[in-house]
Amino acid sequence: MIIGDKLPAFNLKGVDGEMSNQYAYADRYALLVVFTNNSCPVAVAYRNRIKNMLKRYEEDNLGIIRINSTTKNSEAESLEEMKKMYDELKLPHLYLMDEDQTVAKAFGATKVPEAFLFNSKRELVYKGAIDDSWENENMVTRVYLEDAIESALDGIDVDYPEIDPIGCDIILS
Numbered sequence: 001m002i003i004g005d006k007l008p009a010f011n012l013k014g015v016d017g018e019m020s021n022q023y024a025y026a027d028r029y030a031l032l033v034v035f036t037n038n039s040c041p042v043a044v045a046y047r048n049r050i051k052n053m054l055k056r057y058e059e060d061n062l063g064i065i066r067i068n069s070t071t072k073n074s075e076a077e078s079l080e081e082m083k084k085m086y087d088e089l090k091l092p093h094l095y096l097m098d099e100d101q102t103v104a105k106a107f108g109a110t111k112v113p114e115a116f117l118f119n120s121k122r123e124l125v126y127k128g129a130i131d132d133s134w135e136n137e138n139m140v141t142r143v144y145l146e147d148a149i150e151s152a153l154d155g156i157d158v159d160y161p162e163i164d165p166i167g168c169d170i171i172l173s
Helices: 041-060 079-089 102-107 144-154
Strands: 011-014 019-021 030-036 062-068 094-097 114-118 124-128
Touching (some): 030 041, 030 102, 030 144, 041 079, 041 144, 114 144
Parallel strands (some): 030 062, 062 094
Antiparallel strands (some): 011 019, 011 094, 030 114, 114 124
16 A cells, blocks of 8 residues: 555454444544554554553544454464453454455555554555554654654644554465
8 A cells, every 4th residue: 555545445353253344433533554463572562552542542533443464374363362362451442353364465564563544534644663662662762653643633744654664574375
């Protein structure tokens, strides 16, 4: 995907047992789609940061969807394990399984975590890294994704719309 592209269509099963599509959170002013998983150390480091972003921006009308596209041949990435992690962390947003990786391929996702932020018209306005220090939240100096969210919610252009993601590779089949 390139900046300006429309949100791709998808229909994925979530940890709640329900199917969700690109119209989830259609009433939200901005939508954050994060490709993540249960076992990558970088994705694990960002779990609570993403959860806290929703707390911080929910009143501003941000929706968040997590998508796991690394489910092939991995018990740690099964829907049951996804649900267990979701329940333990009390996540207040969708966590969906992209078992055949069609959604990751449509987005061009290559890492977990990798963020894709869409504005109210569901046009891609940011993609890439969350911040500049996955190892230690207290050492973050650049909050790339938060800056992009602020801009999207304010209806203005994102200053840095693409920052290379840091994380574990999504092995596409």
